[in-house]
Amino acid sequence: xxRFILGLPMGSGAVVAxxxxxxxxxxxxxxxxxxxxxxxxDTKRWTIEKTRLPAAVRKISLISELGRNxxxxxxxxxx
Numbered sequence: 001x002x003r004f005i006l007g008l009p010m011g012s013g014a015v016v017a018x019x020x021x022x023x024x025x026x027x028x029x030x031x032x033x034x035x036x037x038x039x040x041x042d043t044k045r046w047t048i049e050k051t052r053l054p055a056a057v058r059k060i061s062l063i064s065e066l067g068r069n070x071x072x073x074x075x076x077x078x079x
Contacts (some may be wrong), residue, residue, distance in 0.1 A: 025031075040048065
């Protein structure tokens with residue numbers, strides 16, 4: 001039982017470290033194509049569409065807040 005209790009977090013940590021290593025390798029080598037001309041899969045398209053509007057609304061509200069406060073620092077610290 002002791003081996004299981006010790007092995008579970010160690011194994012989980014190894015899986016997370018491996019996943020992070022793979023992700024960083026893909027991101028840093030440029031293996032993943034992020035060009036706008038690259039066609040997106042249905043899953044990617046859904047994710048982009050799901051996040052596009054809330055991101056735009058958030059940016060617009062920050063810009064309008066900046067116009068009222070005239071202070072970049074006040075807007076940045078409110079994030």
